[in-house]
Amino acid sequence: MINRLKTAILFLIQLLFLESIYGQTPLNMTDYLSQRFLKYCKSVPREEIYIHTDREEYISGEDFWFNVYLIDRQSLKPSLNSRIVYFELLNNENRPIIQKRILVDKGSGPGQIVLPDTLSTGIYTIRAYTSWMKNFLPYNCFAKDITVYNTISPKVFKGKLNTGDFIKKENNNNITREIKNTGVILKVNNSKQDNLEIIISSDNKFRSENNSLFYIFIQTHGNINHVSAEKMTEDTTNINIPKSVLSTGINQITIFNSKGEPVCERFIYTPEKKINFLTLHSLDSCGLRNKITVDIDPGNEAPALLNSTNLSISVAPLTNDMEIMYMDDYLVFGTEYGLAGRNTVNGVKIKELPTEIMDSLLLNVRSNWIDWANILSTDLPHYKYQVEKEDHLLLGKLLTTDQQAVHSGEILLMCTPGKEAEFRYAKTDNEGNFSFNTHIDEGLKDLIIMPDDVSKNHKINIESSFSDQYLQSGVSVDSTTRPIPPHVSKLSVNHQVQKIYGIPAPGDPLNPVFPPLKPLRFYGKPDIELILADYISLPVMNEIFFELLPGVSLKKEKATYKISITYRVNDDQFVTSPCLMIDGVIIKDASMIANLDPEIVEKIDVIKEKYLVGKYIFSGIVNVITKSGEFSCVSLPDYMIRLPYRVIDPVRSFVSPDYSSEKTLESRIPDYRNTLYWNPSVKPDKDGKAIIEFWSSDNKSDYIINIQGITEEGRTFSLQKIIKVK
Numbered sequence: 001m002i003n004r005l006k007t008a009i010l011f012l013i014q015l016l017f018l019e020s021i022y023g024q025t026p027l028n029m030t031d032y033l034s035q036r037f038l039k040y041c042k043s044v045p046r047e048e049i050y051i052h053t054d055r056e057e058y059i060s061g062e063d064f065w066f067n068v069y070l071i072d073r074q075s076l077k078p079s080l081n082s083r084i085v086y087f088e089l090l091n092n093e094n095r096p097i098i099q100k101r102i103l104v105d106k107g108s109g110p111g112q113i114v115l116p117d118t119l120s121t122g123i124y125t126i127r128a129y130t131s132w133m134k135n136f137l138p139y140n141c142f143a144k145d146i147t148v149y150n151t152i153s154p155k156v157f158k159g160k161l162n163t164g165d166f167i168k169k170e171n172n173n174n175i176t177r178e179i180k181n182t183g184v185i186l187k188v189n190n191s192k193q194d195n196l197e198i199i200i201s202s203d204n205k206f207r208s209e210n211n212s213l214f215y216i217f218i219q220t221h222g223n224i225n226h227v228s229a230e231k232m233t234e235d236t237t238n239i240n241i242p243k244s245v246l247s248t249g250i251n252q253i254t255i256f257n258s259k260g261e262p263v264c265e266r267f268i269y270t271p272e273k274k275i276n277f278l279t280l281h282s283l284d285s286c287g288l289r290n291k292i293t294v295d296i297d298p299g300n301e302a303p304a305l306l307n308s309t310n311l312s313i314s315v316a317p318l319t320n321d322m323e324i325m326y327m328d329d330y331l332v333f334g335t336e337y338g339l340a341g342r343n344t345v346n347g348v349k350i351k352e353l354p355t356e357i358m359d360s361l362l363l364n365v366r367s368n369w370i371d372w373a374n375i376l377s378t379d380l381p382h383y384k385y386q387v388e389k390e391d392h393l394l395l396g397k398l399l400t401t402d403q404q405a406v407h408s409g410e411i412l413l414m415c416t417p418g419k420e421a422e423f424r425y426a427k428t429d430n431e432g433n434f435s436f437n438t439h440i441d442e443g444l445k446d447l448i449i450m451p452d453d454v455s456k457n458h459k460i461n462i463e464s465s466f467s468d469q470y471l472q473s474g475v476s477v478d479s480t481t482r483p484i485p486p487h488v489s490k491l492s493v494n495h496q497v498q499k500i501y502g503i504p505a506p507g508d509p510l511n512p513v514f515p516p517l518k519p520l521r522f523y524g525k526p527d528i529e530l531i532l533a534d535y536i537s538l539p540v541m542n543e544i545f546f547e548l549l550p551g552v553s554l555k556k557e558k559a560t561y562k563i564s565i566t567y568r569v570n571d572d573q574f575v576t577s578p579c580l581m582i583d584g585v586i587i588k589d590a591s592m593i594a595n596l597d598p599e600i601v602e603k604i605d606v607i608k609e610k611y612l613v614g615k616y617i618f619s620g621i622v623n624v625i626t627k628s629g630e631f632s633c634v635s636l637p638d639y640m641i642r643l644p645y646r647v648i649d650p651v652r653s654f655v656s657p658d659y660s661s662e663k664t665l666e667s668r669i670p671d672y673r674n675t676l677y678w679n680p681s682v683k684p685d686k687d688g689k690a691i692i693e694f695w696s697s698d699n700k701s702d703y704i705i706n707i708q709g710i711t712e713e714g715r716t717f718s719l720q721k722i723i724k725v726k
Contacts, residue, residue: 029260030227033217040375041222044383046073048334049085049128049142050327052708054314054675057322057488059495060150061117063506064089065654067312067680068111068128069327069710070104073336073369074222076249077714078107082130083440084388084648086466087111090125092158094473097124099466100649101392103440105513107710108310110680112506112651121149122158129467131393135383137469139368140335144325151484151492160473182206182263184214186255190268190355195240200232200255207232210258217254219370220247220270221336246270250337252367262372267362269332271351278717280707285724288698289659289671292723294705296682296690311682311709313692316675318702318722319487326718327708337365384433391437392647395463398432398451403459405432411452411616412436412460413586416445417631419602420519421584421623425452425616442509442650443516447643448631454588454639462643494672494699501669507653514648521605522613523621528552528606532598541594544604552606552622554594561590565620567608578607578620583631585640592634593624602627654678659695671697676725682707696725 047070054065068087072079082104089098097119102111129141145160183206189197198216216239218226225245230237247270254265281295296311329350353361374381386393394414398406408430416422426434438445451458484492498504530548538544545554551566566575580587587593607621626633636642656677659665677694684690707719 029215029256029258030229033215033256033260034224034227036375037217037219037224040380041074043380044369044374045081045132046140046222046336046369047071047079047082047130047133048073048331048336049130049133050330050708051087051126051128051142051144052312052314052327052680052706053126053144053146054678055146055316056324057147057149057319057491058115059488059492059674060115060119060148061499062115062495062674064113064115065314065675065678065680066111066126067310067708068102068104068109069310069708070107070109070130071331071710071714073334075714076221076331076716078710078712079104080106081387081389082132083390084392085109085128085130086134087113087126087128088466089113089115090127090470092122092124092160092473094125094160094470096466101465101647102128102651103442103513103648106310108312108681110312110510110651111649112654115148117150118153119148119150120153120158121151121156122147123160124148125160131385131388131465132383134385134467134469136368137467138471139338142335149484149488149492151489182257184255184257184263186253186264186266188253188266188268190359192243194243196243196246196268198239198241198253200230200237200239201235202232202237203235206257206263213258214263215256215258215260216241217256218246218251219254220249220251222370223247225251243270248272249332250362250365252370254372260376265366267337267365269355269358269362278719280705280719280721282705282721282723285726286696287726288696288700289665290696290725291660292677292694292696294692294721296684296692296707296719298684298688310680311684311690311707312680313677313682313705313707314675315677315694315703315705317487317491317699318704319485322704324704324706324720327710328716328718331716333365336367336369338368388440390440392440392465394436394438394447394645395465396434396449397461397463398428398434399459399461401457401459406458407432410458413450413452415448415450415581415585416519417448417583417585417629418446418519419583419625419629420521421523421581421605422519423522423584423586423613425613438645438647439514439517440647441514441516442512442646442648445645445647446630447645448585448636448640449643450586450637450640454637457639460641462641490701491674494674497670497672503669503671504655504657504673507655509650509652512648512650523605523607523611523618523623526605526621526623527608528604530604530606532601532603538598541596541598541601544598544601549604549606551608554590556594561594563590563593563622565606565608565622576610576619578622579618581621581623582634583626583629584623585631587634587637588639589637593622596624596626596633600626600628600633602629656694672699673697676703682709700726 050069052067058064068085070079070082085102085104087100087102088096091097098113100113103109123145125143125145127141127143133140183203185201187199212232214230216228216230225247226241230239251268251270252265254262257263279297286292332350398410400406406428408428410428412426412434414424414436424436426436428434449460535548542554545552554563563580564575565578580590580593601624603625605623611618611621657671676697682690682692702722702724705721710716
């Protein structure tokens with residue numbers, strides 16, 4: 001009887017609890033949607049890249065200068081997460097010609113490449129992405145088209161059929177105001193000054209099934225602007241929301257039914273309320289080899305500019321058909337909305353478009369980031385590529401002899417040859433993938449990777465750090481004889497003259513942000529450190545072990561050799577087979593040590609007892625270090641991969657001549673720079689001002705001064721001015 005009473009009481013409590021939850025449905029659902037949204041944006045952050053190039057048109061063989069800006073999409077501030085940007089120059093078929101890894105420090109980083117002089121005339125694409133962005137390629141990357149001319153080897157002009165088009169075609173059918181058969185239509189009146197009017201039309205079925213309840217959720221690049229529960233009073237319901245709650249940018253309005261299922265969405269654009277806060281001052285014209293001074297003045301907003309992470313400035317010849325992609329304009333859509341390649345519409349900047357044109361553009365987009373199906377799913381997607389914030393990730397896969405992925409838990413080893421032994425290990429996942437953390441610097445690393453268990457004859461496949469996910473592209477071939485524009489002929493002549501005189505050669509390498517780490521012996525101070533120079537010479541390694549290394553034996557057993565260590569713990573004696581190394585590289589065959597010429601050996605380190613690195617256990621260590629320390633005294637075993645590897649590509653400085661002295665001013669060496677000036681890292685002074693000085697060349701032309709930048713608070717700016725050199 002008592003048990004039945006307890007059961008009845010528990011049943012009544014559950015009913016009351018469910019009734020309480022049902023009564024709180026609007027509040028709980030808004031909280032639920034908000035929490036799921038915030039969790040998703042934190043777990044799946046979005047990065048954007050913008051690249052400022054020194055020019056838009058180039059001659060094959062020229063230097064190509066650029067500066068990378070890495071931006072967090074949610075805050076629109078310089079990103080402090082990823083430290084490496086992968087830069088590629090793609091040909092007409094979207095295949096890589098040049099690939100570079102660029103260091104990004106505090107959200108920006110300079111880069112430089114040399115365009116091959118074999119490039120044919122045509123349209124080429126630069127694209128850039130981080131390790132994290134590789135999870136969402138080929139769409140989540142910066143891309144920009146440039147034109148390269150080769151006037152010495154004229155061929156047909158090769159363009160691209162999909163130039164600048166980064167919309168996901170397969171998703172276009174979902175870009176509608178109404179999701180099929182939901183019974184709800186969303187309209188927006190954005191013409192009011194202070195309020196946004198949301199107009200919801202619904203049928204009887206929807207109102208009946210949802211008890212006339214629905215939810216409004218408005219977000220802008222990952223930030224919640226508004227979320228509320230609303231009631232439908234009749235066929236059409238009007239909701240007014242203050243525009244003051246909307247963030248600058250593209251606002252996504254989503255309508256949910258009472259079950260928390262999205263039923264329709266719409267995008268609007270809220271323009272930036274603040275105007276450009278910088279002014280640029282310089283002379284309008286000057287003569288040849290004259291000094292040009294450019295002043296950047298923040299006006300009354302010096303503190304904002306003082307926190308700027310970087311300014312970059314280019315001065316290049318102005319052409320009639322030049323179309324520059326500005327940072328502030330680019331970030332309106334970015335790659336989130338698939339219009340990354342779009343610069344202007346009918347010659348008007350994105351931010352200056354009339355409301356009706358912007359609305360028509362927004363009817364054909366959807367967010368490539370904010371995906372409610374993923375947001376509301378039970379589990380977030382698993383992403384292979386991680387953020388490279390502290391180290392570079394060297395990825396690979398361990399395969400069987402028949403090219404199948406191995407099971408999880410297989411161990412791989414990575415050693416760096418040298419007199420100070422460095423060691424890392426990694427384990428495979430359930431798909432045979434593994435990764436090694438590598439310090440981010442410009443030094444050339446000598447990496448040797450091998451399986452721990454060499455008896456299984458596994459094969460190592462090192463994955464390229466550059467993605468193989470490219471957009472499909474068609475080549476547009478103009479078989480007619482295209483006349484070379486006059487300004488291009490001039491650029492080509494200038495380049496050839498500079499090449500003949502060998503000027504300007506790229507400058508010295510920029511100072512590295514992160515110098516290579518000093519090698520540090522991973523096993524610390526050895527129990528025995530035998531320096532052979534302290535003893536008389538012995539003819540073979542067997543005698544060295546026998547005479548000079550007590551407790552360590554090198555013996556021949558049948559056709560092979562074996563090295564063992566004998567040590568005592570209290571009254572107990574133990575014999576172990578230690579890990580063997582030559583120059584810090586783990587080897588599996590003791591005969592490689594036995595056959596060494598003692599004349600090339602500098603010293604031998606011995607660790608007698610067990611030694612742990614993480615969860616990897618060494619049952620003692622014998623490391624034979626040669627005088628060269630390069631692991632060059634033996635043939636590389638088949639189970640090893642030796643990989644010369646540079647994480648970050650060095651960047652050289654732009655050379656700008658100085659004509660302040662009479663001697664240089666009167667020099668007969670011609671100066672025909674096509675890029676008059678380039679500086680990727682202009683820093684303001686304590687007053688928030690920046691002064692840039694450079695000299696004009698022997699070219700008479702109109703030049704455009706193009707300045708791009710972003711403050712630490714996320715305010716972008718793009719400044720331009722035209723000057724005449726005559």
